[in-house]
Amino acid sequence: NRQITLASRPVGAPTRENFALKETAIPEPAEGQLLLRTLYLSLDPYMRGRMSDAKSYAEPVAVGDPMVGGTVSRVHASRHSGYQPGDWVLSYSGWQDYALSDGEGLIKLDPAHMSPSWALGVLGMPGFTAYMGLLDIGRPQAGETLVVAAATGAVGSMVAQIGKLKGCRVVAVAGGEEKCRYALETLGVDVCLDHKAGDFAEQLAGACPDGIDIYYENVGGKVLDAVLPLLNTGARIPVCGLISQYNATTLPDGPDRLGQLMATILIKRMTVKGFIIFDDYAHRYDEFVQDMNQWLREGKIHYREQIVEELEHAPEAFIGLLQGQNFGKLVVRVGND
Ligand code: NDP
Numbered sequence: 379n380r381q382i383t384l385a386s387r388p389v390g391a392p393t394r395e396n397f398a399l400k401e402t403a404i405p406e407p408a409e410g411q412l413l414l415r416t417l418y419l420s421l422d423p424y425m426r427g428r429m430s431d432a433k434s435y436a437e438p439v440a441v442g443d444p445m446v447g448g449t450v451s452r453v454h455a456s457r458h459s460g461y462q463p464g465d466w467v468l469s470y471s472g473w474q475d476y477a478l479s480d481g482e483g484l485i486k487l488d489p490a491h492m493s494p495s496w497a498l499g500v501l502g503m504p505g506f507t508a509y510m511g512l513l514d515i516g517r518p519q520a521g522e523t524l525v526v527a528a529a530t531g532a533v534g535s536m537v538a539q540i541g542k543l544k545g546c547r548v549v550a551v552a553g554g555e556e557k558c559r560y561a562l563e564t565l566g567v568d569v570c571l572d573h574k575a576g577d578f579a580e581q582l583a584g585a586c587p588d589g590i591d592i593y594y595e596n597v598g599g600k601v602l603d604a605v606l607p608l609l610n611t612g613a614r615i616p617v618c619g620l621i622s623q624y625n626a627t628t629l630p631d632g633p634d635r636l637g638q639l640m641a642t643i644l645i646k647r648m649t650v651k652g653f654i655i656f657d658d659y660a661h662r663y664d665e666f667v668q669d670m671n672q673w674l675r676e677g678k679i680h681y682r683e684q685i686v687e688e689l690e691h692a693p694e695a696f697i698g699l700l701q702g703q704n705f706g707k708l709v710v711r712v713g714n715d
Pocket residue numbers: 422423424503504507527528529530531532533534551552553554557573596597599617618619620621622623653654655656699700701702703704705706707708
């Protein structure tokens with residue numbers, strides 16, 4: 379049983395040394411338990427928070443413990459009346475080959491109906507995050523301008539496409555030409571800008587002649603700085619993530635923009651609302667699954683995964699995620715059997 383554990387807490391960007399590969403015996407299920415074999419492991423930005431012991435909405439991973447994470451797993455052995463060997467489940471087994479479960483929190487999956495790994499992306503946590511943040515907090519109206527960064531990623535790609543389905547003019551922001559081409563040609567956004575361009579702020583102003591009605595916040599930093607002066611009266615900002623800050627150890631250079639932010643919130647009467655998807659919206663999961671399945675059936679949503687082979691490669695893939703090296707939803711194929 380291979381496990382990737384947290385070897386030490388990172389200061390700044392995580393490195394390979396913060397992770398360790400451990401070999402342990404495959405555990406035996408006790409009465410009422412099942413043994414799960416991990417097939418796919420989801421890698422997500424929130425895991426950076428779990429590596430840190432700074433106070434947050436969830437407990438950190440203890441040093442020496444396996445890293446946590448959502449998985450698609452198959453029941454390998456069962457002493458639980460509700461599960462048979464061979465059943466597929468959505469689990470939270472973490473970065474390891476095998477995990478024991480008492481069945482709590484597991485969701486059964488039907489691989490005949492979809493690619494199983496999609497339960498970690500378009501039909502799972504990131505898709506749900508995009509759906510609720512945009513529809514419940516962003517409240518898009520036809521003709522409005524929606525700006526979303528990390529627009530080819532797991533969450534952003536869904537925000538962009540749902541925004542188009544609701545009739546918005548979508549201005550995407552992504553890292554590099556290839557991602558921008560994908561956003562334009564496949565996701566169907568109206569404009570895509572590279573946040574690494576030196577004149578990004580000017581480009582964004584040019585791309586939003588009618589201002590910005592919704593800014594779906596995934597990244598913070600320079601993108602937020604460029605968005606701030608363009609926000610319209612009554613603008614909504616679902617605060618979903620701030621990935622550009624996750625590795626920060628100090629405040630960013632430059633002037634303190636807190637005063638400008640508060641003045642904009644006041645003068646523009648904006649709604650700025652943070653949310654943690656399952657804490658706030660678990661009761662609306664079925665609504666999301668129904669809508670998303672329908673959009674997928676109708677060919678209205680495109681989904682891109684980046685599958686990394688082998689558990690051993692999870693640390694470098696995760697480190698890359700925090701630097702924009704992933705292109706699509708990042709998933710590790712841990713096992714086939
Ligand atoms: P992605 O698949 O979008 O991958 C992360 C992307 O972020 C990178 O590919 C990169 O895209 C972009 N990025 C990384 N570093 C920077 C940086 N310094 N500046 C600008 N962009 C950067 O990840 P997810 O879709 O899984 O997550 C997107 C956001 O949603 C994250 O902030 C995450 O924490 C948040 N989230 C929040 C949830 C909640 O409940 N509130 C639930 C799930 C996710 P590019 O190369 O295009 O810049």
